[in-house]
Amino acid sequence: MTNSLRFAPIAADLPPTVPFTGPETLARRSGQPILARLGANENGFGPSPRAIEALAAAASEIWQYGDPDAHDLRSALAARHGVPTDNIMLGEGIDALLGLTVRLFMAPGEAVVTSEGAYPTFNYHVAGFGGALHKVPYRDDAEDPEALLARAGEIGARLIYLANPDNPMGSWLPREQIEAMLDRLPSGALLLLDEAYADFLPPEALPRIDAEDPRVLRFRTFSKAYGMAGARIGYVIGAAAAVAGYERIRNHFGLNRIAQAGALAALGDQAWLAEILARVAASRARIAAIGHASGLQALPSAANFVALDCGGDGARARRVLEGLAQRGVFVRMPGVAPLDRCIRISTGPEAAMDLLADALPGAVASA
Amino acid sequence: MTNSLRFAPIAADLPPTVPFTGPETLARRSGQPILARLGANENGFGPSPRAIEALAAAASEIWQYGDPDAHDLRSALAARHGVPTDNIMLGEGIDALLGLTVRLFMAPGEAVVTSEGAYPTFNYHVAGFGGALHKVPYRDDAEDPEALLARAGEIGARLIYLANPDNPMGSWLPREQIEAMLDRLPSGALLLLDEAYADFLPPEALPRIDAEDPRVLRFRTFSKAYGMAGARIGYVIGAAAAVAGYERIRNHFGLNRIAQAGALAALGDQAWLAEILARVAASRARIAAIGHASGLQALPSAANFVALDCGGDGARARRVLEGLAQRGVFVRMPGVAPLDRCIRISTGPEAAMDLLADALPGAVASA
Known part of the structure; x- marks a missing residue:
């Protein structure tokens, strides 16, 4: 770092890490395209x-x-x-x-x-x-x-x-x-x-x-x-x-x-919002059922995602997440114990849920 | 300001002023709709x-x-x-x-x-x-x-x-x-x-x-x-x-x-960019001609706007600007002397130039 490019004191002490790596970057790094984008709590049902x-x-x-x-x-x-x-x-x-x-x-x-x-x-x-x-x-x-x-x-x-x-x-x-x-x-x-x-x-x-x-x-x-x-x-x-x-x-x-x-x-389209809330609720139930079928417990959720307890420590949940990623299903997980026993799956359309249902058993088995 | 809402020291010392008031806000305040939007150096020819x-x-x-x-x-x-x-x-x-x-x-x-x-x-x-x-x-x-x-x-x-x-x-x-x-x-x-x-x-x-x-x-x-x-x-x-x-x-x-x-x-559309550069150059010439017809001198410009010297001080240029605003032509002007003898007019399509040509003589006359 030259004299001209020295950072101001607060910035100089900051780590070069970023809070979240984007899914596009993860896919480019791994070479595995994302087939089900369920990791950023986006609303896959789309806007009005x-x-x-x-x-x-x-x-x-x-x-x-x-x-x-x-x-x-x-x-x-x-x-x-x-x-x-x-x-x-x-x-x-x-x-x-x-x-x-x-x-x-x-x-x-x-x-x-x-x-x-x-x-x-x-x-x-x-x-x-x-x-x-x-x-x-x-x-x-x-x-x-x-x-x-x-x-x-x-x-x-x-x-x-x-x-x-x-x-x-x-x-x-x-x-x-x-x-x-x-x-x-x-x-x-x-x-x-x-x-x-x-x-x-x-x-x-x-x-x-x-x-x-x-x-x-x-x-x-x-x-x-x-x-x-x-x-x-x-x-x-x-x-x-x-x-x-x-x-x-x-x-x-x-x-x-x-x-x-x-x-x-x-x-201005509050009717659409009401429809979204119903679809999100149904999708939460579907995620819980998909998790249950693989022995994972869904935590109650009031949001457009569900935390699935992988029944172990952070390393186990990380393996499940990586197994999903290898199968094209992008999800994220909490960063610290004890929350990191879970993976966090966003709600989404049936096609994405089907991909999750296909991928989760293998991801859990290999974890 | 309550205790909870006290600002941090640097922010507390800042003025509540903003660098630019938006044209929409100016129009709402004056009640005069903007007919020719030539004040923000936007590109009225539009993108590719x-x-x-x-x-x-x-x-x-x-x-x-x-x-x-x-x-x-x-x-x-x-x-x-x-x-x-x-x-x-x-x-x-x-x-x-x-x-x-x-x-x-x-x-x-x-x-x-x-x-x-x-x-x-x-x-x-x-x-x-x-x-x-x-x-x-x-x-x-x-x-x-x-x-x-x-x-x-x-x-x-x-x-x-x-x-x-x-x-x-x-x-x-x-x-x-x-x-x-x-x-x-x-x-x-x-x-x-x-x-x-x-x-x-x-x-x-x-x-x-x-x-x-x-x-x-x-x-x-x-x-x-x-x-x-x-x-x-x-x-x-x-x-x-x-x-x-x-x-x-x-x-x-x-x-x-x-x-x-x-x-x-x-x-990816560099042909469009070339076309824009030609149109901007033509519009600069048109602004200079419109100014000249009202006795205002155009400064040479390498950008998508032209500064027109109103031939007096900042107060005179301000009156020309206000005269244009009253006629629905939005332009801006430099903030300090001696630059503020000018008004700054963005290039734009012929329709906007026509409005400028119609409005400027009256604005100058009333200044």
Whole structure:
């Protein structure tokens, strides 16, 4: 590294590792094409046909930058959630918004709490901005508010990360438990509530939180239930003062123009969303049955994926995952014990489920 | 601002202003619809029809995340530039890449040099990561390498920003001047060479720089000549060690999937690009003629826009700009004297030029 290319201090100390290697890269490395893409919790049922139409119709507008205020989409989201537009901030997926959030609210050296095995990309951003990351264990395969609060109090945490429903286990918390957690946040702590999978829960199961509540920011996305992972549209619901803060640091013209049009159309087709929820539920049951047939136990899930307990340690689950990969079935698995006794399989269309059903017995047998 | 929502120190000191207000927002505020969109240096001639077809064809794949390594597009760019793929880093437009670059290479408090009136979004990122921004004046409506080098030496600049061709004036530097500049960079300085508009110059007019040269990073985009501003695809050409550095901090899944497909198709249609260059050149001449008819002098331009000297101070140019806006013609203007005697008009199709020709005499008369 020459003098001109020396990295800034925080960046210089970061590892060159990335949170997730893409499935395309995995397939290129192994030479095994992916036949069933069930590893990224994408929605293989796809978005509303109206969204696909809107994307195609907007293609000829690609010469124009997108509206940096995303006025139409933001207004529609505000109406959908029953909040003022000042409480909605759009961004290039939850990943980008988590990065901005860490940068906006956490000074280098400040403490942050998450769960051991929870979303790696959040940890990546905390490290990337020089935070001190602390982890507490899951409890019964769910994130543990008591442990998060206790650790946050001990270390004076600036940020607390909680996903509900949880990824990678699919567990979820009663809404009362999250609401009660807010009342017990240590002074100066801000809860980042990742609700990427919240659309898969019935609305009445979600916590009631005033959009102006200064103790929490909620993260939502079009990547999961709305089936538009490739569009890169996520949003924050939070206090207007927080939303205004993002204006100081965000990439204002970062939202793809035609993705905005597609997301608006997707949001307008709630009948399709209801259909997706039914298909996802059926697919979860099918994954559980496929696992059961090979002696693997499905964990309960409120998301568009199922964790299958492979009945051993992380090494065994890794062998099952690799056996699936060799058969063209792409899945992922949790990174740490004891969660890593499981593999995590996304729901998807019957053709993908059939491939999984064909591949799993051999993968388990060879594990 | 409550305790939970307090901003981190650098963010807390930032102004709530944004570099550019979008044309959609301007139109909503004024109530005057935009009839001729000539203010953002977009390419109103549009991208290759093949790119539009590729976008539409890929719409049904939107349920999948984009390839985080953008393997196909990156490989095609590497081939086009005759460099290894390790020298190419893709990102969500040059704006996002400038932000990552500042974060990767500049520590808070370090000094940065740019030109007074040059790209505001770069300044936004320097401020956003706590840098100390220094500015030198333009010389004869062009960025001034001598002044940039001299100031960089005085203050021990970490980064030097130079755009070639320049925005907002449209001027350009002989390639030898930029090549010579590299040899005279102060120790420890890194040149950020913004070549967003370089596709409008003949290749032989661009500096010859080895991709592994550790003294410079070059920024390119699909937003201008390739007509895909709404896609958000930019890239850096630079040393492999620098490119690897971005992996530590970038938003790996940030690139829209169908935008990648569109950009790949656009890159493959070099005949279209040649046609665009001809149309842009003709449109520049038309803008100059329209200006001349109203007594405004066109500055020479190597980009897809023309600066028209309104023959007075910034206040007069502002009145001309506002007169155009009232007539539905959206243009922008430089932010500081003496550049702000001009308005900056993007090239575009004949219909937009006709609207400009209709509107300018009245706008000048009322100024």
